[in-house]
Amino acid sequence: MKNSDSIFADDVELIKDAEVLEEDYTPDKILCRDDALADFTDVLKPIYKGRPPQNAFLYGDTGVGKTAVTKYLRNKLVDDLERKNSNLPTDEQVTLNVIWINCENFTTGEHKTSSYQVAVGIVNRLREQGNRITGTGYAPQDVYDIMYSELDDLDGTILVVLDEVDKIGDDDTLLYELPRSRDMGYLEEVRVGVIGISNDYTFRKNLSPKVKDSLCETEIKFAPYDATELTQILSRRAELALYDSAYTKGIIDLVSSLAYKEASGSARRAIRLLRGSAEIAEGEGAEQIDETHVREADKKIEYGNIVESIADQDDEKLYILKGISHLDLVNKTPARTRTIHEAYSRVVRAYNEDGSKDPLTQRGMFNHLSKLVMFGFVNTIDRNKGASGGQWNEHEFSDDVDPGKVKEAYEGRGLDWKQIETRGVDR
Ligand SMILES: Nc1ncnc2c1ncn2[C@@H]1O[C@H](COP(=O)(O)OP(=O)(O)OP(=O)(O)O)[C@@H](O)[C@H]1O
Ligand SMILES: [Mg+2]
Incomplete structure (x- = not known):
């Protein structure tokens, strides 16, 4: 905590590390997800061993750790492979390329995300600036051909993560082809594993049987957190993000129970609420977050959510x-x-x-x-x-x-x- 004369400063600071409360922060520990971690680790093991990769489909409601768990294991896999490779002669090393695509980013105005747009996204991820292709103007098959040729120029194993894959809509060509690209003769040099992530139950249900067959080779379910689990996740986050004197256990319990009740077990909501409460408390010059700060932050989030869903x-x-x-x-x-x-x-x-x-x-x-x-x-x-x-x-x-x-x-x-x-x- 510190004092300052600037109008941008608050008299008291409660947040010691704001980054830990950001959306894109990847936790150093994944709590309460032992089963999913174990199943997912099994899916990734072949990559570590230099064997053909597997595919998996992760599903569950919003804010329940699908993206966080995937990022966490991706980082671990990359680190562990680096360590393993450093002790191996070059020709025995395992090369891994991870391509992370958030399919939501390909919804631009009238252009709904589609297999086509995501294929364009993959190509551009692999190409230098100046050499990228536009999202219109190519015949679909041309885009897929360009994509496969770019992929085949890489080495070893490619893990394609398609987060928010439900945004891809009805045409699931890519989801069908990509996991089978080698069998289908599109690729010769590399092997591809695909991880699809979705919070849309209908999307999963309506996937064509051939996609279910390939992409959903392994399905990993993320159940909503209960209030106790949210408390554990939030306590850890609060420890890293806030000064000890800034909050009490009672506040963590309150935030968890509100997130549990109002957002069906979303850890995202719980973390947002904690951050909002801390900011409101700081704004008021309070030494500690209290219940009124939490209630006010909760109202603000609800308000924002409604505006957002109207805009949708x-x-x-x-x-x-x-x-x-x-x-x-x-x-x-x-x-x-x-x-x-x-x-x-x-x-x-x-x-x-x-x-x-x-x-x-x-x-x-x-x-x-x-x-x-x-x-x-x-x-x-x-x-x-x-x-x-x-x-x-x-x-x-x-x-x-x-x-x-x-x-x-x-x-x-x-x-x-x-x-x-x-x-x-x-x-
Ligand atoms: N088990 C956990 N341990 C620690 N932090 C977690 C855990 N689960 C979720 N979180 C945190 O909660 C927030 C939301 O999680 P995440 O982004 O992974 O949700 P998601 O399941 O991908 O949701 P969506 O379907 O909306 O994309 C993130 O800040 C994440 O770090
Ligand atoms: Mg996510």
């Missing part, structure tokens, strides 16, 4: 949410479907002034509105005026959503928040 919606749903926002701002919610349709239509026209896109019909819009209800963004109220009065629905934002969050989501997507006239939109 497709255009139609974003237009509807903006329509409802404007009705909400002039107290016209709950509103009937046709009122929402009117407001939605004005939004669509405002954002497509060139007429390139027309509003959906009320029925078409209603399908999207129903999804928003299902996702918990919007509530539906049944109105019933007795036998003669008829029946209809009205809609309003759920407690989680408000116009401010929708606006932030628009900004997050790089969209202006245009003013929409609500006069003349009837109730």
Whole structure:
């Protein structure tokens, strides 16, 4: 802890090593994952021994250590091989190339990640700057050919890690071919092992049988952590990241139990919450994190999560949410479907002034509105005026959503928040 005159300094510092709380920090010890570590080690053993590599598919919910465990074992394998090689004559050494691809990084605007885009990614990972290829303009087979020729120029064993592999979508060509590339005659010099990682249960279920056969040779399941496991993981992290006097065991327990309850056992959420709590406490000049700091950090994370999940919606749903926002701002919610349709239509026209896109019909819009209800963004109220009065629905934002969050989501997507006239939109 230290004092300073700068406006950027806090009177008290609680965090001694912020890096340890960063997303991309690889822990020096993996806790509570003995089974997964053992299974995964078996998958990688052949590489260490210089035998043909195996393939594996890792799955489990978000934040449960899939990426962390993979990075940890990759580092270990690379280190141990280096040590082994240093005692061997050159011709007996095992050469390992690891290509780590996060498939999420290949989703750019309209270009959804696909086998094609990921193959382009692999090529560019292996090529020097200036010699890279673009993500469009090649016939798919050409891209695969270029990829195989680049891979074959390497030596020994190649381990391709495809993290967030579910982002690759329906076309799983690459997942089928890559693990079999040598059998299929695409490669002669090198051997390839593929590790696929996914948190999407549907993706795993829908993989084609031939992919299941090859890539999912070994499947390693990562179950969610329970509150006790989260406490262990978090205690270790807190020890490294925070000054001893900055927190108590009670705070670690509270953070773990909140992450367990609200984020189904995600260690990521627990670590984020700890970091948020520490930052809030520091901002207030507190000597120690207390429960109010944790609660406040928790609220902030929830808020951010909702804004993010609004921003993830497709255009139609974003237009509807903006329509409802404007009705909400002039107290016209709950509103009937046709009122929402009117407001939605004005939004669509405002954002497509060139007429390139027309509003959906009320029925078409209603399908999207129903999804928003299902996702918990919007509530539906049944109105019933007795036998003669008829029946209809009205809609309003759920407690989680408000116009401010929708606006932030628009900004997050790089969209202006245009003013929409609500006069003349009837109730
Ligand atoms: N067993 C563990 N021991 C120590 N730290 C862990 C453990 N499991 C997870 N973590 C930490 O929790 C955070 C989230 O883990 P990780 O990124 O591996 O999740 P993931 O399963 O890959 O999630 P996603 O599916 O969202 O990518 C990371 O900071 C990671 O270091
Ligand atoms: Mg991950």
